[in-house]
Amino acid sequence: xxxxxxxxxxxxxxxxxxxxxxxxxxxxxxxxxxxxxxxxxxxxxxxxxxxxxxxxxxxxxxxxxxxxxxxxxxxxxxxxxxxxxxxxxxxxxxxxxxxxxxxxxxxxxxxxxxxxxxxxxxxxxxxxxxxxxxxxxxxxxxxxxxxxxxxxxxxxxxxxxxxxxxxxxxxxxxxxxxxxxxxxxxxxxxxxxxxxxxxxxxxxxxxxxxxxxxxxxxxxxxxxxxxxxxxxxxxxxxxxxxxxxxxxxxxxxxxxxxxxxxxxxxxxxxxxxxxxxxxxxxxxxxxxxxxxxxxxxxxx
Numbered sequence: 001x002x003x004x005x006x007x008x009x010x011x012x013x014x015x016x017x018x019x020x021x022x023x024x025x026x027x028x029x030x031x032x033x034x035x036x037x038x039x040x041x042x043x044x045x046x047x048x049x050x051x052x053x054x055x056x057x058x059x060x061x062x063x064x065x066x067x068x069x070x071x072x073x074x075x076x077x078x079x080x081x082x083x084x085x086x087x088x089x090x091x092x093x094x095x096x097x098x099x100x101x102x103x104x105x106x107x108x109x110x111x112x113x114x115x116x117x118x119x120x121x122x123x124x125x126x127x128x129x130x131x132x133x134x135x136x137x138x139x140x141x142x143x144x145x146x147x148x149x150x151x152x153x154x155x156x157x158x159x160x161x162x163x164x165x166x167x168x169x170x171x172x173x174x175x176x177x178x179x180x181x182x183x184x185x186x187x188x189x190x191x192x193x194x195x196x197x198x199x200x201x202x203x204x205x206x207x208x209x210x211x212x213x214x215x216x217x218x219x220x221x222x223x224x225x226x227x228x229x230x231x232x233x234x235x236x237x238x239x240x241x242x243x244x245x246x247x248x249x250x251x252x253x254x255x256x257x258x259x260x261x262x263x264x265x266x267x268x269x270x271x272x273x274x275x276x277x278x279x280x281x282x283x284x285x286x287x288x289x290x291x292x293x294x295x296x297x298x299x300x
Contacts, residue, residue, distance in 0.1 A: 009121070009162035010137055010236050013144040013151055014169030015199055017179040019218035023169060024141050025247040026221075026229060032136055032238040034125050037094045037249075038080050039142045042120050045071045046113075047153035056116045064108040065101045068120060077127075100127035118161045137238065138162070146195035151202040155210050164211045167232060168203050171218040172296040173286045178274035189282065193289035200291055219271050219296040271298070 010033075014020035027035055046053055052071065059067045069075055081095050103123035109115040121138055130136060140158060144150035151168070158164050173196050180187055207213040214235045221228045225245055233240040274283075287295070 006161065006163040008137060008237075009158060009164050010139045011155060011158065011164055011166040011168075012139060012141045013154075013166060014171070014218075015146055015176070015195070016143045017176060017183075018143075018171045019169045019221065020141070020143055022218070022221065022247065023167065023216065023232070025249055026225070026244050027139075027232070028248040029243055030238060030241065033139050033236075034128050034130055034136045035139045036124060036128070036141055038076070040124070040140055041073050041076055041142065042068060042071045043117060043140065043154055043157060044142050044144075044150055046116060047150065047157050048148055053113050053116070057111050057113055059108070059110070061105055061108050064119075065104050068101075068104050068123075095124075095127040096129065097127060100124060102126075113157075114160045117157050121158075121162070137236065144168075144199075146199040146202070147191075149198070149202065151199065151206060155206055159210045165213070165235070166203075166206055166211065167214045167216055167235065168199075168206075169218050169221075170200070170203075170215050170294065172271075173290040173294050174274040174278060174283060175219075175271060175296075177282070177286065178277050181277075189285050190289065193286065196290050196294055200294060217296060219298070222271060223268060223298070271296070 012020060012023055012027075014023075024035065027033060046056065056064075056067050056071075069077075077095060077097060077100065081097060100123045103126045104119055107115075107119050107122070109119070121140070125138060140154070142150075142154070144154065151166075155164055155166065173193070176196070177187070177189075177192055180192070203213055203215055212235070214232070216228065216232065229244045230240050233244065
C-alpha cells in the first residue's frame with residue numbers, strides 16, 4: 001500500500017539578528033499561509049535534545065499537553081496570546097489555545113517521534129483557525145543557531161512528516177556582527193566566522209538532501225522589497241499580493257526590530273552602519289575568515 005503524499009511545509013529561518021522577523025512580518029497576513037505569530041520553539045528544542053524526544057514519546061495522553069507547553073519555553077504561546085511576546089506586538093488572542101491543546105490530547109501517540117512533530121504542527125494549524133480543505137500552506141518559523149546545527153536538525157525532523165522547502169535569510173557578516181555585538185559585546189570573532197560559514201554550508205546541504213532552498217539576502221530584501229517578495233511568493237507557490245510589501249504583526253502595521261518599519265519606510269543606513277561602529281582590524285578579520293559569498297556588495 002502506497003504511503004499518502006506528504007503535505008508541503010515552508011521553513012523560514014535565519015541565525016539570530018539575521019532578519020528573520022522582517023520576512024515573517026512581510027508575510028504576516030498572507031491569506032494562503034498558516035504562519036505562527038512568533039517563533040516556534042517546540043520543534044527546535046525537540047531537535048536538539050534526544051532525551052526530550054524520549055520524554056515526549058513516553059508521555060501519556062493526559063501528560064502530553066504539559067510536555068508541549070514546557071518545550072514552548074514553558075508557556076511561550078500563552079505569553080504571545082496575552083501580548084507579552086518579546087519580539088512581536090499586536091498579536092493578542094491570535095491563537096485558539098484551547099484548540100491547540102485539545103488537538104494535542106486527542107492525537108498524541110506514544111513511541112513515535114514523528115507523531116510529536118506532526119501533532120504540534122497540526123495543533124498549531126488548528127489554533128490558527130485552519131479549516132480542512134482551505135489549502136493554506138503550513139509555515140515553520142524560528143531562529144536557527146548555527147552553533148547547534150539547528151537548520152539541519154530541525155529540517156531533518158520536519159522532513160520526516162512533510163514535504164519541506166526553505167527560505168533562509170543571509171546577512172552580510174559585517175552588519176550581522178555589529179548587530180549581535182549590541183547584545184553580546186564579548187562575542188568571539190573566530191567563532192562568529194565559523195558559524196557564518198557553517199550556516200551557508202547547511203543551506204547547501206538542505207538543498208541537496210531535503211528540498212528546494214531559497215537564499216534570501218537581508219540587504220536585498222531591504223533595498224528592493226518588491227522584487228524580493230515576488231521571488232519569495234513564487235518560491236513558496238503563493239500569490240504575490242500588496243500585503244507582502246507592508247510589515248505587520250497580527251495584521252496591524254508595526255515596527256520591526258530590524259531596519260524595516262511599516263510606518264516610516266526603510267532605514268537603509270542600517271545596512272552599512274557597521275562602517276562607523278566596527279574597527280578596521282575587525283573588518284579585515286571578517287573579510288579574511290568569512291566566505292566571500294556572504295558579503296553584500298551594494299550597487300551604486
